[in-house]
Amino acid sequence: MKYxxxxxxxxxxxxxxxxxxxxxxxxxxVFTMAEEHRRWKTPVLFIGLLSWFFLRHRIKxxxxxxxxxxxxxxxxxxxxxxVANHHFMLIFMVLSVLIYSYHKxxxxxxxxxxxxxxxxxxxxxxxxxxxxxxxxxxxxxxxxNRGVLFRNFINFFPEKLEIIKSNSKNLFDLHATDPNxxxxxxxxxxxxxxxxxxxxxxxxxxxxxxxxxxxLLFKPRSVWTHLFFAAMILGILCTRFETGFMALLAICGxxxxxxxxxxxxxxxxxxxxxxxxxxxxxxx
Amino acid sequence: MNNTTKxxxxxxxxxxxxxxVIAVHLFLVNTKNLSKWxxxxxxxxxxxxxxxxxxxxxxxxxxxxLKDNQEMKKTLxxxxxxxxxxxxxxxxxxxxxxxxxxxxxVQIWKPIVNSKNGHYSRVLIDEVYLKTTGF
Numbered sequence: 001m002k003y004x005x006x007x008x009x010x011x012x013x014x015x016x017x018x019x020x021x022x023x024x025x026x027x028x029x030v031f032t033m034a035e036e037h038r039r040w041k042t043p044v045l046f047i048g049l050l051s052w053f054f055l056r057h058r059i060k061x062x063x064x065x066x067x068x069x070x071x072x073x074x075x076x077x078x079x080x081x082x083v084a085n086h087h088f089m090l091i092f093m094v095l096s097v098l099i100y101s102y103h104k105x106x107x108x109x110x111x112x113x114x115x116x117x118x119x120x121x122x123x124x125x126x127x128x129x130x131x132x133x134x135x136x137x138x139x140x141x142x143x144x145n146r147g148v149l150f151r152n153f154i155n156f157f158p159e160k161l162e163i164i165k166s167n168s169k170n171l172f173d174l175h176a177t178d179p180n181x182x183x184x185x186x187x188x189x190x191x192x193x194x195x196x197x198x199x200x201x202x203x204x205x206x207x208x209x210x211x212x213x214x215x216l217l218f219k220p221r222s223v224w225t226h227l228f229f230a231a232m233i234l235g236i237l238c239t240r241f242e243t244g245f246m247a248l249l250a251i252c253g254x255x256x257x258x259x260x261x262x263x264x265x266x267x268x269x270x271x272x273x274x275x276x277x278x279x280x281x282x283x284x
Numbered sequence: 285m286n287n288t289t290k291x292x293x294x295x296x297x298x299x300x301x302x303x304x305v306i307a308v309h310l311f312l313v314n315t316k317n318l319s320k321w322x323x324x325x326x327x328x329x330x331x332x333x334x335x336x337x338x339x340x341x342x343x344x345x346x347x348x349x350l351k352d353n354q355e356m357k358k359t360l361x362x363x364x365x366x367x368x369x370x371x372x373x374x375x376x377x378x379x380x381x382x383x384x385x386x387x388x389x390v391q392i393w394k395p396i397v398n399s400k401n402g403h404y405s406r407v408l409i410d411e412v413y414l415k416t417t418g419f
Binding site for chain 1: 291294295296298299301302303305306318320321322323324325326327328329330331332338340342361362365366391393396397398399400401402403404405406408
């Protein structure tokens with residue numbers, strides 16, 4: 001019982017907990033990207049670490065957050081068109097926490113996180129609605145037949161893996177030919193009626209994301225909002241191990257949620273994603 | 285700055301930055317053919333990945349061009365993620381310079397798929413024919 005009380009007390013201080021988890025995920029992300037642009041990152045890390053060891057009790061600036069933010073900014077500057085979309089989201093979240101350490105206003109931090117989250121999910125919905133390839137089901141159809149979606153479940157069905165392998169080989173052979181000839185291949189379906197399933201799945205994705213975005217905008221603390229949001233995160237993780245992005249969404253959920261059980265669920269998602277990122281089973 | 289303005293900027297400044305990044309992304313998607321997967325517009329998983337795009341140079345292997353050539357890798361990566369005529373010209377000029385050929389024909393293709401009949405094929409996005417201009 002004593003441990004349960006300690007867990008409850010930790011969860012109650014959600015801002016501190018969410019910020020610690022953000023720092024954890026951020027450190028893992030920065031570590032995986034550390035090799036690129038080493039010439040710039042080495043002095044930043046050197047100055048950051050030295051300042052933290054010697055000056056952290058003397059100055060009030062959040063040295064670690066500033067250092068990690070600069071490292072993110074270096075990657076953004078040199079690889080603007082190549083970094084993942086959650087790199088941008090991570091930058092905005094870190095910036096929010098960084099500024100929070102100066103103004104100390106919880107309501108402002110939570111508003112930053114809430115609006116940022118709504119923008120990200122809503123933009124994702126708009127992008128999907130604007131894409132004919134997505135709304136026609138063509139995108140999910142291709143991804144399913146290539147074994148990119150639900151891979152962890154497909155591994156239990158060797159006959160499906162054979163179809164995926166055959167599709168990959170046909171695609172490889174096609175790409176080796178001159179595209180001017182105008183050749184095409186016919187993808188083999190891993191499921192019957194996959195075309196129809198793909199259209200339904202595309203619409204379910206859009207509706208789910210739209211419901212979550214609207215709920216987060218108008219009822220950011222509601223239990224129902226977070227039930228939908230957590231279900232969406234888990235659903236995406238089942239579809240594909242987009243652990244880096246999902247960890248950030250779960251951290252946003254943790255900032256906004258007031259229900260202890262759902263907070264615990266968010267913490268479990270973040271820790272799970274963090275481990276998958278570290279072990280390279282998931283994407284960073 | 286008074287307190288109300290300061291509070292407004294603190295609350296909505298960062299989300300506004302996010303909106304600006306998205307607007308830039310959408311502008312580049314529509315004017316420079318940037319892949320929806322990149323550029324901070326949260327359009328990943330809405331279209332086939334740009335890795336599926338194919339640079340085709342008749343009579344030449346890409347692997348031989350890319351071998352130990354960082355500038356070529358960067359230029360061709362740019363063309364893959366943003367397949368437009370400017371990047372195609374840049375890539376063509378670099379290939380012309382590197383291979384020291386008299387002329388070059390460079391094409392960029394993208395994949396299309398039809399879920400109704402399972403057809404997967406490629407369509408031409410753009411192409412350039414370049415000749416050396418030196419005497």
